[in-house]
Amino acid sequence: MLFRRTGETIGGPETLLHGVAKYIDREAFKLTVVDFAPSADFRSRFLQDIAGYGVETASIPAKGKFDFRSVKFLADLLEQRRIDVLHTHDHRSNFVGFWATRRRPTPIMVTSHQPLRRYWWLRHIEILDDHLIRRFDRILPVAQAVADEILAKRPDLSARTITVLNGVDLDLFKVNGRARGDIRAELGIPDKVFLCVTLGRIMEDKGLTYLIDAQRQLAHAGMEVYQLLVGNGPLMEMLQRRVRQLGLEHRIRFTGHRRDIPDLLHACDLLVVSSLSEGLSVAIIEG
Numbered sequence: 688m689l690f691r692r693t694g695e696t697i698g699g700p701e702t703l704l705h706g707v708a709k710y711i712d713r714e715a716f717k718l719t720v721v722d723f724a725p726s727a728d729f730r731s732r733f734l735q736d737i738a739g740y741g742v743e744t745a746s747i748p749a750k751g752k753f754d755f756r757s758v759k760f761l762a763d764l765l766e767q768r769r770i771d772v773l774h775t776h777d778h779r780s781n782f783v784g785f786w787a788t789r790r791r792p793t794p795i796m797v798t799s800h801q802p803l804r805r806y807w808w809l810r811h812i813e814i815l816d817d818h819l820i821r822r823f824d825r826i827l828p829v830a831q832a833v834a835d836e837i838l839a840k841r842p843d844l845s846a847r848t849i850t851v852l853n854g855v856d857l858d859l860f861k862v863n864g865r866a867r868g869d870i871r872a873e874l875g876i877p878d879k880v881f882l883c884v885t886l887g888r889i890m891e892d893k894g895l896t897y898l899i900d901a902q903r904q905l906a907h908a909g910m911e912v913y914q915l916l917v918g919n920g921p922l923m924e925m926l927q928r929r930v931r932q933l934g935l936e937h938r939i940r941f942t943g944h945r946r947d948i949p950d951l952l953h954a955c956d957l958l959v960v961s962s963l964s965e966g967l968s969v970a971i972i973e974g
Contacts, residue, residue, distance in 0.1 A: 688719045688765070690747075690784055691776035693733040698888040698918065699853065699969030700776050700800050701733055706856050708740040719743045719768055723757070723779070725750075743768075747783065757783045762790035772796065778816045785819045796825035798851070800966045801892075802836050827851045830967035853967040860949045860973075870947075870954035874915070874940055882913045884955040886948065886970035887962075889920030889941075894961035899926065901961075903933050914939045914959070917951060948973055 689704055704720065711718050720737045724730070724746035734744040745764055749757045761783055765773065773795045775784040781797055788795045797820050820826060821841060826848045828834040834850045868878055876882055887893055895916065905912045916926070916939065923941065930939045945951060952958065958974035965971075 688721060688768070688770045688772070689774050689776070690721045690761075690780040692723050692779045693731055698920075700798075702855070702969050703853060704733075704776070705736065705740075706854065708737045708742045709856065711742075717743075719745060719770065721745045721747055721761070721764070723747050723749045727760070749783075755786075758786040758790065761787035765791045765793050774798070776800065778812050781816055781819055781823075785822065794824045796827060797823050799826060799828045799833050799837065802833055802964055802966060823847070825849060828966070829853045833966050853969055853972060855969060855972050862949075864947065864950040864953060867954045870950050874942070874954075876913055876915075876940070876954075880911050880913050881957070882915065882955045883957045883959045884915040884917060884951060885959050885961065886917045886951075886973065887968075888918050889916065889923045889926065891922065892962060892964045894963045895922065895926055896929070898959065898961040899929055899933070899935070899939065902935055902939055906935060906938060912938070915942055915951065915955065916940070917942045917945050917948070919944045 689707065691700060691704060693701055708718065708720060720734065720742055721744065722731050722734050725748065727746050727748050729746050730738070730744060731746070734746065738744050745768075747757050747761050747764075748754075764770075765787060770793055773784050773788055773793050775781045775795065775797045777800075784795055787793075799820075821844060824847065826837065826844060828837060828848065828850050829852060831850050834848055837848060838845055871878055871882070885893075885895070885898060889895065898914070898916075902912065902914050927941060930936055930941075942951075952974060958970070960968060960971060962968065
């Protein structure tokens with residue numbers, strides 16, 4: 688069972704779970720993917736997409752970040768579906784998953800997608816998370832640098848820590864997609880201008896305020912450089928206001944979530960990653 692809190696913000700971890708659902712050896716594994724939801728009958732867009740691969744899905748009802756009813760529901764689901772391994776992917780699924788596997792004993796492992804960031808607004812969550820995952824059966828960092836950071840702090844976890852590198856679905860990059868000019872025409876981008884693209888969640892740790900300020904400096908220098916911001920997230924409206932205040936609407940375009948990443952990359956000249964923190968960036972691998 689794969690468990691991640693997704694919501695409407697789609698990023699690298701969701702892309703990776705899509706790949707697992709699409710390519711997992713169905714003769715060796717029976718996969719279930721679960722997400723939080725307002726009710727057990729609700730299915731997030733993420734779970735609807737996952738179901739398209741013929742994979743079982745389930746929703747864990749939750750009315751808040753730490754709804755203990757979610758623990759009982761998940762423990763019951765582990766029993767009903769006879770789950771052999773629970774695999775979590777974020778702070779919230781770690782918390783609920785850990786306590787559910789205490790109620791219904793089940794091996795549990797976690798993928799660590801990020802370094803130990805210690806932002807002040809996440810510090811209490813990360814302290815709790817660190818306290819929990821040291822009790823997990825396996826810890827799977829997505830990059831050696833993330834593993835090194837974990838083991839520098841907790842060398843006693845070395846026997847349970849295995850680096851599993853991120854990857855991408857190469858089949859998506861093998862097909863002949865739309866022409867570069869067609870993509871630019873759709874987005875209203877002149878064919879001959881220099882076009883940058885940034886892929887990922889529109890969130891604090893992506894450093895997008897700095898990217899926008901850099902575009903302002905390029906504009907002041909008289910350089911004709913355009914920028915696509917591909918993705919969604921909680922900072923979208925704030926950054927759009929910032930772009931309007933700076934008068935950069937014609938240079939910086941927000942596309943929202945897109946499924947045609949190979950085509951977008953083909954239409955651009957430069958991939959820009961402004962993140963303050965990354966584990967092993969899926970966007971860089973795709974680029």
